[in-house]
Amino acid sequence: MEKAWHGLVGDSNPDNKLLSYTTQQDVVQQIKQGIPATFSLTIGASVIWLFFGILVGVIAAVTAGRLSDRAITILALVGISMPVFWLGIVTRYFLAEKNTWFPDGEYVGLTANPVQWAYHLILPWTVLAVLYIGFYGRVLRNNILDTINEDFVRTARAKGLSRREVLTKHVLRNSLIPVVTLFGLDFAGVLGGGAILTEKVFDLHGVGWYAADALDKFDLPPIMGVTLYGAGFIVLLSVLVDLFYAYLDPRIRPT
Amino acid sequence: MSLLEVQHVKKYFPVRKGLLQREVARVHAVDDVSVSVQEGETLGLVGESGCGKSTLGRTIVRLLEPTDGEIVFEGRNISKLGAGKLRPLRREMQMVFQDPYASLNPRKRVGTIIGDPLEIHGIGDAKSRRARVQELLRTVGLSPEHYNRFPHEFSGGQRQRIGVARALALQPKLIIADEPVSALDVSIQSQILNLLGDLQEEFRLTYIFIAHDLGVVRHVSDRIAVMYLGKLVELSPAEELYERPIMPYTEALLSAVPIPDPDRAEARERIVLTGDVPSPIDPPSGCRFHPRCRYATEVCKQVEPPLTDYGNGHLAACHHPLNVDQATLERVRAAPESPAEADKSALPVDSSGPSNP
Amino acid sequence: MGEPATGTEFTLDTAAELAQVEHGAIQGRSPWYLAWRRLRRNYIAFAFLGLFVVIVLACALAPAYASHVAHTGPNANHVLDTITVHGKQVPVVSPGGLINGKLVPSLPIGPQWFNAGGRYLLGADANGRDVAVRLLYGGRNSLVIGIGSALICIVVAVLLSLIAGYFGGWIDFVITRFYDLFYAFPVILLGIALGSALAINGFHHFGITIESGSIWIPTLVISYVLIAYVGRPIRGQILSLREKEFVEAAIAQGARPWRIMVSDLLPNLASSVLVFFTLIIANNIVVEAALSFLGAGVQPPTASWGTLIADGQTLIVTRPWLSLAPGIAIVLTVLSLNVFGDGLRDALDPRAKVRIEH
Numbered sequence: 001m002e003k004a005w006h007g008l009v010g011d012s013n014p015d016n017k018l019l020s021y022t023t024q025q026d027v028v029q030q031i032k033q034g035i036p037a038t039f040s041l042t043i044g045a046s047v048i049w050l051f052f053g054i055l056v057g058v059i060a061a062v063t064a065g066r067l068s069d070r071a072i073t074i075l076a077l078v079g080i081s082m083p084v085f086w087l088g089i090v091t092r093y094f095l096a097e098k099n100t101w102f103p104d105g106e107y108v109g110l111t112a113n114p115v116q117w118a119y120h121l122i123l124p125w126t127v128l129a130v131l132y133i134g135f136y137g138r139v140l141r142n143n144i145l146d147t148i149n150e151d152f153v154r155t156a157r158a159k160g161l162s163r164r165e166v167l168t169k170h171v172l173r174n175s176l177i178p179v180v181t182l183f184g185l186d187f188a189g190v191l192g193g194g195a196i197l198t199e200k201v202f203d204l205h206g207v208g209w210y211a212a213d214a215l216d217k218f219d220l221p222p223i224m225g226v227t228l229y230g231a232g233f234i235v236l237l238s239v240l241v242d243l244f245y246a247y248l249d250p251r252i253r254p255t
Numbered sequence: 256m257s258l259l260e261v262q263h264v265k266k267y268f269p270v271r272k273g274l275l276q277r278e279v280a281r282v283h284a285v286d287d288v289s290v291s292v293q294e295g296e297t298l299g300l301v302g303e304s305g306c307g308k309s310t311l312g313r314t315i316v317r318l319l320e321p322t323d324g325e326i327v328f329e330g331r332n333i334s335k336l337g338a339g340k341l342r343p344l345r346r347e348m349q350m351v352f353q354d355p356y357a358s359l360n361p362r363k364r365v366g367t368i369i370g371d372p373l374e375i376h377g378i379g380d381a382k383s384r385r386a387r388v389q390e391l392l393r394t395v396g397l398s399p400e401h402y403n404r405f406p407h408e409f410s411g412g413q414r415q416r417i418g419v420a421r422a423l424a425l426q427p428k429l430i431i432a433d434e435p436v437s438a439l440d441v442s443i444q445s446q447i448l449n450l451l452g453d454l455q456e457e458f459r460l461t462y463i464f465i466a467h468d469l470g471v472v473r474h475v476s477d478r479i480a481v482m483y484l485g486k487l488v489e490l491s492p493a494e495e496l497y498e499r500p501i502m503p504y505t506e507a508l509l510s511a512v513p514i515p516d517p518d519r520a521e522a523r524e525r526i527v528l529t530g531d532v533p534s535p536i537d538p539p540s541g542c543r544f545h546p547r548c549r550y551a552t553e554v555c556k557q558v559e560p561p562l563t564d565y566g567n568g569h570l571a572a573c574h575h576p577l578n579v580d581q582a583t584l585e586r587v588r589a590a591p592e593s594p595a596e597a598d599k600s601a602l603p604v605d606s607s608g609p610s611n612p
Numbered sequence: 613m614g615e616p617a618t619g620t621e622f623t624l625d626t627a628a629e630l631a632q633v634e635h636g637a638i639q640g641r642s643p644w645y646l647a648w649r650r651l652r653r654n655y656i657a658f659a660f661l662g663l664f665v666v667i668v669l670a671c672a673l674a675p676a677y678a679s680h681v682a683h684t685g686p687n688a689n690h691v692l693d694t695i696t697v698h699g700k701q702v703p704v705v706s707p708g709g710l711i712n713g714k715l716v717p718s719l720p721i722g723p724q725w726f727n728a729g730g731r732y733l734l735g736a737d738a739n740g741r742d743v744a745v746r747l748l749y750g751g752r753n754s755l756v757i758g759i760g761s762a763l764i765c766i767v768v769a770v771l772l773s774l775i776a777g778y779f780g781g782w783i784d785f786v787i788t789r790f791y792d793l794f795y796a797f798p799v800i801l802l803g804i805a806l807g808s809a810l811a812i813n814g815f816h817h818f819g820i821t822i823e824s825g826s827i828w829i830p831t832l833v834i835s836y837v838l839i840a841y842v843g844r845p846i847r848g849q850i851l852s853l854r855e856k857e858f859v860e861a862a863i864a865q866g867a868r869p870w871r872i873m874v875s876d877l878l879p880n881l882a883s884s885v886l887v888f889f890t891l892i893i894a895n896n897i898v899v900e901a902a903l904s905f906l907g908a909g910v911q912p913p914t915a916s917w918g919t920l921i922a923d924g925q926t927l928i929v930t931r932p933w934l935s936l937a938p939g940i941a942i943v944l945t946v947l948s949l950n951v952f953g954d955g956l957r958d959a960l961d962p963r964a965k966v967r968i969e970h
Binding site: 077078080081083085086089092097098185189190192193194196197200212215216218220223224226227230231234235238 | 805902935
């Protein structure tokens with residue numbers, strides 16, 4: 001590890017810092033500067049995708065086989081099939097350039113102007129969330145339909161609980177367990193620079209944008225730095241997911 | 256010479272934990288079992304689920320590696336043979352499995368399933384193999400026309416017939432049947448049992464017949480071995496076992512066999528074993544059955560009873576043998592390694608125990 | 613694993629089968645045939661399969677379109693050329709400069725549809741290249757990379773997982789840790805890290821030489837990055853198959869490990885591998901587009917749907933079709949594969965769960 005770090009940093013570098021080839025800036029410092037934008041994007045988008053993902057999944061499962069279920073299924077597939085960067089370009093063109101209803105890219109700090117912060121992030125949040133809404137909706141729908149056929153659900157109905165109670169207390173709680181795992185890993189991935197495409201398209205100067213910008217100049221150290229930063233987040237979040245999982249599902253206890 | 260000698264075979268499964276997969280404990284699935292099987296006989300192997308009977312069966316055909324002990328087949332020790340040297344011996348012993356659904360590959364045609372062993376051992380050409388498979392189908396009571404069908408197109412009983420045909424394909428000497436009828440409807444069970452019996456006569460087969468209750472094995476077995484928590488606790492000719500069980504555990508198992516005559520059933524004392532089967536990870540000291548045994552005394556907790564010959568080929572491991580007369584007990588006690596010997600070295604003999612009913 | 617129509621569940625198929633038995637049919641119905649019969653009733657899946665086939669055929673016919681309709685190649689520049697539209701000479705790229713005292717940027721012509729005899733159907737890009745031609749050629753590259761990387765990825769993942777799942781023990785330990793390593797990185801970041809490093813120098817190791825502009829680089833990078841995502845669920849399936857008694861039966865018969873893998877395990881995996889394959893192609897086309905869009909995939913001037921979107925981005929306000937067209941092509945292709953893959957899964961293997969990553 002030590003040796004690999006030296007290989008990456010270069011021998012001529014006395015401070016042992018990872019420097020960009022083109023700008024000679026400290027990569028770690030630059031990544032830190034990108035964190036506010038990346039966190040704002042990720043947290044906002046994840047709230048949207050979790051809320052709508054669960055909503056859509058529950059509606060589809062409850063109305064399984066009916067028109068709303070089919071419509072949701074088709075829309076979810078379309079959402080999954082759309083490359084996020086292309087969706088970003090298209091929405092930016094139609095909503096921010098052709099019609100100037102929304103600001104055209106750029107990130108405004110939360111502390112500088114909270115209203116502008118949210119206004120500037122609405123499009124990126126939505127675009128980033130679309131894929132995950134489609135995906136979570138499908139997963140949750142299938143999970144709910146699987147769980148509904150389990151014996152313990154039938155028992156809960158038989159002992160006199162109402163349909164709504166069974167759905168919220170028994171079915172949803174159990175169906176959400178896999179969604180929690182997915183969410184933890186996706187959240188970590190996006191936080192760790194996985195939103196590189198959205199950041200690039202909307203000119204949000206976050207961690208991912210930094211990597212994309214470096215990529216245009218074939219400047220390798222920032223790319224390596226961001227990749228390692230992303231790996232750190234994913235490892236951290238997987239541990240948290242495992243712990244939360246144990247809390248949700250008493251059958252699993254960390255050993 | 257016996258066809259198969261199992262000598263002091265042990266099979267422990269490691270329990271691993273943690274990141275480094277450290278071995279923290281061992282499951283004593285089979286713990287020092289010795290038994291021999293004569294050519295042409297059927298040995299019933301009985302015990303509750305988890306007692307290690309299936310593990311013993313799988314260890315004998317070397318699907319599992321024995322932890323210790325020897326498996327001597329036709330005078331040859333096969334317990335340490337590598338996969339290559341074992342391959343020709345696989346022809347001699349085959350297995351019939353419990354689950355008629357999981358034991359047949361759903362993607363293969365029946366003809367391929369039964370013909371595979373022939374192909375693996377390079378027996379005959381495609382044409383002669385096909386003829387042989389069709390003959391086998393007829394032998395087990397299926398139609399040769401079923402050759403091109405798939406397992407999902409058959410009922411459970413028919414599938415088990417396919418499993419039997421597959422085991423027969425290599426003309427083995429020994430067949431280990433691992434609860435071959437326990438997954439089948441009662442009405443189908445006797446058909447399969449009769450088939451196995453007919454085949455034994457026709458092909459001079461030797462069976463090890465594994466079952467979890469004594470009811471099924473009675474009709475097919477010449478001798479019956481009873482296992483409890485990895486140990487062989489009683490071995491006896493079949494009829495003798497049903498008439499004079501020596502080990503209290505066997506007595507309890509026998510009392511669970513349904514009797515069709517209501518008067519006799521009424522007269523019988525129903526022994527209900529209390530408590531759960533202890534964990535094979537940490538088996539009880541002394542006699543493993545003592546926590547659940549109604550005759551248990553202090554000695555049972557501390558000294559493991561050896562497997563003792565009570566004459567007539569009837570062996571049992573118990574400090575308080577049932578159904579044994581005074582003379583036999585005297586004779587047995589005089590012999591070395593008897594339960595009494597063990598008793599003497601440990602605690603005073605409880606002579607008023609249930610050994611003389 | 614899909615064990616269709618076992619004795620415990622009575623389905624319409626079983627009913628049909630029973631009727632068949634009564635009529636004395638001898639030929640067995642293979643699980644594949646039963647799946648085909650279920651798939652055949654799924655018209656939506658078939659419609660989308662048709663759409664995919666049409667897209668593949670159109671892209672395969674790219675050279676014919678280029679030489680007979682558009683009369684240009686995918687990388688041929690026509691900055692200074694003119695074409696005839698309704699009898700008028702129009703420059704392919706109108707020169708910019710000071711016109712009437714205003715600075716006008718140079719602008720390529722927009723979609724001509726069929727006004728120019730099929731030339732510049734979707735307009736030209738900044739270099740005067742025919743976008744329709746580049747769209748078809750780019751589609752060829754995107755499809756080749758998508759299908760090729762899916763193929764390599766599946767083959768390697770199945771092989772590794774078979775070995776891991778069959779032998780278990782330390783072999784399994786090593787392979788699963790190898791898989792875990794991939795899960796620690798965001799797919800796109802790992803892809804651009806590898807893709808950009810290889811895009812600069814090409815690959816010159818182990819006696820294999822791949823030049824830096826080759827589409828082999830994105831193909832291999834994408835297949836490599838996704839191995840774990842395909843391998844891990846497949847290993848899980850193998851572990852459960854490995855416990856089945858028919859595998860024990862094969863061992864007891866004396867079958868060698870490779871024979872058990874090929875003749876017992878693989879056929880039972882085939883249906884989920886097929887589903888995976890369909891969905892992974894879809895996924896890889898999107899990953900390719902993303903990598904190329906960022907500059908770590910297909911390198912200019914070679915066209916791919918991802919590079920076309922990136923190229924068009926600079927002219928998005930004046931010539932939106934440059935970016936819209938390749939994006940729509942991706943959406944249609946990926947959607948058709950996803951819908952068909954879904955139908956395939958329902959027919960073959962209702963329990964397989966496949967994750968889309970991008």
